[in-house]
Amino acid sequence: MTVEVxxxxxxxxxxxxxxxxxxxxxxxxxxxxxGVTTVIRIQGTDYSKSDGFYFDxxxxxxxxxxxxxxxx
Amino acid sequence: xxxxxxxxxxxxxxxxAAGDYLELMKPRIIMLVVFTALVGLVVAESVTxxxxxxxxxxxxxxxxxxxxxxxGAINMWYDADIDAIMTRTATRPVPAGTIPRAxxxxxxxxxxxxxxxxxxxxxxxxxxxxxxxxxxxxxxxYTMLLKRRTPQNIVIGGAAGAFxxxxxxxxxxxxxxxxxxILFAIIFFWTPPHFWALSLxxxxxxxxxxxxxxPVTHGAKNTxxxxxxxxxxxAPIAISPVFTQLGGWLYLATSAVLSAGFMGFAVKLFFxxxxxxxxxxxxxxxxxxxxxxxxxxLFALFAALLIEHxxxxxxxxxxxx
Numbered sequence: 001m002t003v004e005v006x007x008x009x010x011x012x013x014x015x016x017x018x019x020x021x022x023x024x025x026x027x028x029x030x031x032x033x034x035g036v037t038t039v040i041r042i043q044g045t046d047y048s049k050s051d052g053f054y055f056d057x058x059x060x061x062x063x064x065x066x067x068x069x070x071x072x
Numbered sequence: 073x074x075x076x077x078x079x080x081x082x083x084x085x086x087x088x089a090a091g092d093y094l095e096l097m098k099p100r101i102i103m104l105v106v107f108t109a110l111v112g113l114v115v116a117e118s119v120t121x122x123x124x125x126x127x128x129x130x131x132x133x134x135x136x137x138x139x140x141x142x143x144g145a146i147n148m149w150y151d152a153d154i155d156a157i158m159t160r161t162a163t164r165p166v167p168a169g170t171i172p173r174a175x176x177x178x179x180x181x182x183x184x185x186x187x188x189x190x191x192x193x194x195x196x197x198x199x200x201x202x203x204x205x206x207x208x209x210x211x212x213x214y215t216m217l218l219k220r221r222t223p224q225n226i227v228i229g230g231a232a233g234a235f236x237x238x239x240x241x242x243x244x245x246x247x248x249x250x251x252x253x254i255l256f257a258i259i260f261f262w263t264p265p266h267f268w269a270l271s272l273x274x275x276x277x278x279x280x281x282x283x284x285x286x287p288v289t290h291g292a293k294n295t296x297x298x299x300x301x302x303x304x305x306x307a308p309i310a311i312s313p314v315f316t317q318l319g320g321w322l323y324l325a326t327s328a329v330l331s332a333g334f335m336g337f338a339v340k341l342f343f344x345x346x347x348x349x350x351x352x353x354x355x356x357x358x359x360x361x362x363x364x365x366x367x368x369x370l371f372a373l374f375a376a377l378l379i380e381h382x383x384x385x386x387x388x389x390x391x392x393x
Contacts (some may be wrong), residue, residue: 011086011087012087014087015087015088015089016087018089018090019088019090022090022093030186030190033131033134033190033193033194034189034190034193036127036131037128037131037190037193037194038193040125040127040128041193044125
């Protein structure tokens with residue numbers, strides 16, 4: 001199946017290029033903002049609390065039961 | 073013309089520029105939304121003593137702006153058919169054919185998601201939820217359900233514009249107090265007289281587009297009565313921050329003077345022929361003057377709070393302590 005791509009005029013092509021640049025800048029800004037908020041949140045995180053925004057680094061796992069020496 | 077008609081008749085007059093996308097987001101509304109959200113944020117910090125990282129506060133305000141723009145784009149997507157009919161809105165990017173409808177909707181949805189995510193990352197889940205609710209309220213509840221069905225569209229829909237200071241407050245504190253809801257109430261009760269003053273001038277446009285604004289369905293006299301009633305309701309609400317110690321002397325003076333001025337306009341409008349078939353240029357001028365004054369009213373009230381709490385000019389009114 002072939003898809004017909006409409007021919008763009010010079011003005012349309014220039015506008016499309018400008019839109020693409022703006023989109024790229026918007027995406028970059030979004031990435032930067034997410035990065036900045038993450039860094040600030042990490043700096044302010046109290047890792048001693050288990051209900052914090054970020055993982056506190058301690059897994060809540062059961063300690064393995066010790067083998068019972070009394071059993072024969 | 074139905075909405076499909078607008079889509080098929082879109083003549084893509086010229087390639088869309090960045091300015092067209094900005095216009096799609098209703099920049100004038102964004103400015104008011106950002107300003108009221110900023111006041112909510114600054115006042116909450118001052119009243120509760122809870123601090124917020126300034127960078128995070130800036131990103132939260134940006135999220136509010138993006139959310140407002142997203143709701144505006146969704147509104148323009150849905151209302152393209154009636155916007156094309158009204159002279160005031162016919163040059164908007166979608167009815168003018170510079171931005172396709174689908175693109176407006178896509179932009180609205182993507183920006184909604186981005187704004188809510190940024191709000192959550194920069195503040196808390198409550199502020200993010202409130203932002204999501206306000207976008208849905210304006211983009212879906214007001215635009216798609218109320219606007220074309222009831223003359224009370226402005227009253228119920230006014231809540232959408234009242235959310236920003238509450239979101240600003242929630243972004244700082246993570247909860248909502250009476251003061252936050254007072255700021256909400258001021259904008260909520262301000263919206264009907266603000267819009268109905270304009271609709272008294274533009275009622276023929278709304279009639280042409282089939283939008284059931286109050287002057288179209290209930291006549292000009294009934295609308296002028298509603299404007300008077302809502303302005304009378306707004307006056308005590310506008311003063312109320314003084315009783316909760318949210319507003320000090322500057323706020324009291326500002327709200328007292330401006331409420332009296334707003335009430336004066338409403339009374340004058342009530343006894344005029346504004347919105348009637350035989351209304352002259354002076355009546356139209358009166359309605360437009362009230363519309364302009366209403367913008368000054370809201371701006372000045374929130375500016376007074378910003379000066380008091382942001383610049384340390386707060387002097388409590390001892391009589392209400």
